[in-house]
Amino acid sequence: MGDLPDRFAGSLLGTALGDSIGASDWGRALARRGIIDPDAQPLGILPYTDDTHMTIGVAESLIERRGLDVDHMARRFAENYEREPFRGYGPGPPRIFRLMRAGVDWREAALRVYPGGSFGNGAAMRAAPLGLFYFDDLEALRRAVEEASRITHAHPLGIEGAVLQAAAVALAVRSGDGSPLDPGEFLGALRGLASQAVYIGKLEAIERLLKEGPDPGRVVLELGNGIEAFNSVPTAIFSFLANRDSFEGAVLYAVGLGGDSDTIGAMTGAISGAYLGAKALPRSWLAELEGADRLERLASALLEAKYGAGPILRRST
Numbered sequence: 636m637g638d639l640p641d642r643f644a645g646s647l648l649g650t651a652l653g654d655s656i657g658a659s660d661w662g663r664a665l666a667r668r669g670i671i672d673p674d675a676q677p678l679g680i681l682p683y684t685d686d687t688h689m690t691i692g693v694a695e696s697l698i699e700r701r702g703l704d705v706d707h708m709a710r711r712f713a714e715n716y717e718r719e720p721f722r723g724y725g726p727g728p729p730r731i732f733r734l735m736r737a738g739v740d741w742r743e744a745a746l747r748v749y750p751g752g753s754f755g756n757g758a759a760m761r762a763a764p765l766g767l768f769y770f771d772d773l774e775a776l777r778r779a780v781e782e783a784s785r786i787t788h789a790h791p792l793g794i795e796g797a798v799l800q801a802a803a804v805a806l807a808v809r810s811g812d813g814s815p816l817d818p819g820e821f822l823g824a825l826r827g828l829a830s831q832a833v834y835i836g837k838l839e840a841i842e843r844l845l846k847e848g849p850d851p852g853r854v855v856l857e858l859g860n861g862i863e864a865f866n867s868v869p870t871a872i873f874s875f876l877a878n879r880d881s882f883e884g885a886v887l888y889a890v891g892l893g894g895d896s897d898t899i900g901a902m903t904g905a906i907s908g909a910y911l912g913a914k915a916l917p918r919s920w921l922a923e924l925e926g927a928d929r930l931e932r933l934a935s936a937l938l939e940a941k942y943g944a945g946p947i948l949r950r951s952t
């Protein structure tokens with residue numbers, strides 16, 4: 636695992652590339668043409684959206700607290716949102732953050748905004764740093780992701796989508812080191828974490844679709860391309876597995892499926908980047924990516940927070 640720094644960086648940069656390409660007219664047009672061209676030059680800077688902004692919040696909190704401190708993470712989400720509210724947030728999370736600002740505990744705020752909990756993909760889209768930090772312990776990963784998801788997405792289907800997305804990142808970090816990734820084993824490990832029928836069914840559908848071929852119409856019909864976690868996390872996992880030797884192939888395939896393309900692109904990019912490493916990401920895309928240096932610094936700080944010695948940095952709050 637000598638290339639862990641490259642894989643951590645690849646996953647965070649991959650999230651932002653998938654997000655920004657899925658959110659840009661340039662990226663969506665490129666994806667629709669179905670031509671996989673890593674040398675295609677973006678038309679100017681690629682700004683990222685809420686997916687990456689919240690991923691940054693998860694990473695910052697894990698780094699500062701050397702692991703999951705869910706109250707700290709909730710506060711960081713709200714602070715980051717207040718600083719940059721223009722990131723294309725959906726309607727729910729900002730309402731939760733405003734209630735927190737007014738003194739309401741996040742546990743109550745989340746359930747006031749979404750009675751019964753949200754099953755959108757908002758917890759899954761930001762799960763990559765949790766997948767990286769807990770990559771070597773899937774049971775610890777599951778517990779941490781469940782807790783971190785509840786800040787905004789407390790529905791079991793929203794939580795399980797985030798667990799599967801984080802676990803896919805973790806498995807990608809662990810695999811491919813000298814031997815080719817086995818999709819059956821990869822999906823089997825994810826199956827071991829799934830308890831909801833819709834995810835179990837879709838993990839089976841992924842295995843079948845990998846054999847039948849990646850026809851986009853079939854994939855959208857069977858796996859979905861919507862904002863619900865169960866209609867986008869399996870789609871990202873499939874997009875990665877069907878294009879596992881090429882980052883640009885995986886991301887452009889995912890974005891080309893349409894629908895919630897920035898989030899599906901972000902989740903696909905997180906898994907593919909964790910598997911292939913930052914060295915495999917297209918230079919011409921990275922050169923235009925907003926915040927690329929900051930994401931690289933976060934990736935190395937996250938790795939250091941996981942393994943580094945020395946006192947925990949505590950912020951006085």
Ligand SMILES: [Mg+2]
Pocket residue numbers: 684685686723897898
């Ligand atoms: Mg977005």
